[in-house]
Amino acid sequence: MEIPKIYESTKTESKWYDYWMKEGFFNSTPDDREAYTIVIPPPNVTGVLHMGHMLNNTIQDVLVRRARMMGKNACWVPGTDHASIATEAKVVTKLKNEGIDKADLSREEFLEHCWEWTHKHGGIILEQLKKLGASCDWNRTHFTMDEGYYKAVIQVFCDLHKKGNIYRGVRMVNWDPQALTALSDEEVNHKEVNSKLYYVRYKVQDADDEWVTIATTRPETIMGDSAVCINPNDTRYKHLIGKSVIVPIANRSIPIILDEYVDPEFGTGCLKITPAHDPNDYEIGIKHNLDSIDIFNDNGTLNAHGGPYEGKDRFEVRKAIAKDLDEQGYMVKTEDHINKIGFSERTDAVIEPKLSLQWFCKMEELAKPALEHVMNDDIAFHPPKFKNSYKHWMENVKDWCVSRQLWWGHQIPAYFYGKGINDYVVAETIVEALEMAKAATGNDKLTVHDLRQDADVMDTWFSSWLWPMAVFGGFDKDNDSKELDYYYPTNDLVTAPEIMFFWVARMIMAGYEYKNELPFKNVYYTGIVRDKLGRKMSKSLGNSPDPIGLIEKYGADGVRVGMLLSSPAGNDLPFDSSQCEQGRNFTNKIWNAFRLVKSWEAKDFDQPEYAKKGIEWFENKLNERLAEINTSYDQFRISEALMSTYKLVWDDFCSWYLEIVKPAYLQPIDATTYAKTLEIFETVLRIIHPFTPFIAEGDKGRSTGTVRKRLHHCGNLARGSES
């Protein structure tokens, strides 16, 4: 049979992957070998593969495959995240398109829709990862809403509550008026925007034509004003001390208060205070015992406190009130202004600071070991520059708002037995809750029907922070801890720096809290995949290539090489599909080398001197490269390991070695050199295996030629199987 001139990646790759799966080469069970463990950063269950996943998972697969070859018991755990807010938003939109309003559904009905959606779209991304060649132990696939995982999350919530680390309280939170939920600080993106600074004058009460001018970017919040604040050292306003002013339009009297918080340089030096709608004003409100007037409904429209503007959206009101203030003579002037505004990471809605009763997780104690063990490199960051921002965040960490006003997720295990805000118990099961409620009330007649579970769910990260432990049954009380003891701490985590705080930091916290141990030894931060122009890839820009399309065109091996050619850890990767082309050329180069060697005919005659010297040189050169490659791997310089591997194949093996030993046209090769060449080829294939696992398998099943047999054999070796 003719060997194809061009390597047929698509056909070959699916054949090999099926074979690997059938033989169970990726499966791992604890044994007496050293474990090497990676847990996948679980992608959103209903997501599809993007270039960031491609980069991230290629690196993980490279590390896992090499560890497997090094004789370690390699275990790469795959899985998906239920992605509370993202999935719920998708389901709500889908229902809306079908004419169904979430508000008309019961919680159970809505969750049924979520599960249906999850089952329909869930797992697509995992199938896509298989196309890339990901050597995960698929029998270990986990989902953050699996029964056991769900229980683990509830257990941790209860435990932290018992320890006093979870509490309920009214705090100023980041409110997303579109998703109708609170968000953590980390879920808010701050962007600079062009806005206007409105100078509005308030009439001083009981005075004749005396006015105070304030400057604000949010004139609609005037309806919620509780005071005007001046700096006590500001001599310009000494005469106002002790007086009151009238809020325009609202026509309410509010006091003038003194606080050094006010910057006399900003605006007019007079600051309106709206405790319900600004985090700083909220603090001042508490300090000065001011009324807190919440003027907004949850969806960002004004409520009854909005007076004439009731029922209208906040941005509409901003325009309307500016016009009214102007017409009624209150507007002094407006100026163009640039300020930073928070946007919801998920919906991109402008965040509304809002007072709200939420669940919080105390961070101070949890953060201490997590900071210490990163700063002392027990957990090594690659590249280490990320330690700086980690440190900054951990030293300034605020309590974590863990409740979300959503339904898709782990429901908060707080059960209310009365009307008061403190009439609740926290328990893992409703049965347990009932006992606690009876004890709390002294009422033995209480039944489960008298209990009402908190409707909110937990922040998605409150489940994924347990990932490295939960996937090994770390919270399963009925199980022995054999798996956890064997695989945990895991070895390497490969993730994007964007989720260093969301996820990495919190896994470290959970690791020390529950195992008193680090969750992983190394964290490899990948860069951001950008387009040729340096822009982040996004759906809306349409600049993100379809990863599966790339694999079909260039082969998984080609794309893997293309992704890694220019992506040193932590640096952005400017991606161009020409890199995948280069990757494909690399696999073709190996293919052509294979065809060349296959075309030789071995005969028994004396080995020429040049061949002997060529072999001697190549064996030394290979070891020099191998040492280089090992060092790069050990230091997580994966791109450099690839470059050395690339040079070994292209320059040393193809351009030099094969040219040296190659017999003259149509002449036979001596048997000694031929056998040695096969051995060398085999070693080279083993070294390329982590990067290009498919081509490294050779060309199984085509014919029974000696070379091929030999290459099948080395394919078997490279695959990580017994042979």
Added chain:
Amino acid sequence: MATWPEVQKVDQSILDGFNFADEVISNIRNIRKEKNIANKVEIELRIKKNQETDTSFDSVIQKIGNISSLEYTSEKVDNAFSFIVKSNEYFIPFSEDIDVEAEIEKLKAELEYTKGSLAIAEKKLNNEKFVAGAPEQVVANEKRKQAEALAKIKVIEEKLGSFA
């Protein structure tokens, strides 16, 4: 069991020896390229060894360089292309297969042609009316042709010189 290869001890002297051979081979390749000697045309190599250098890869030089005979000599070789690596002198003697005359003829013809191109361009550029009247782009174009021809003439003359 699948294994990642163990690193074996590297004999640096072998790698050094090869690097030296690599340098010699690069020079041979350059000469083949410059003098239009196809790879399939066998050549001879004479080496005047002025210092002790590694000869262990001579067989590889011979194979890759397609060298019919590699010999050491104490004298300079006339009628040969030459190059130097370290302080050794290398000679590739002219032979029947290396048709020096034909190569010289070819270069001379190319030189004539290029000089002709240069003359045409310079004639135009020396014509004041042309320079004053023609669009700027056209004048620039002629200037470019002039520069290119001059550069090419220099290269050809150098090559011719190397045959002397």
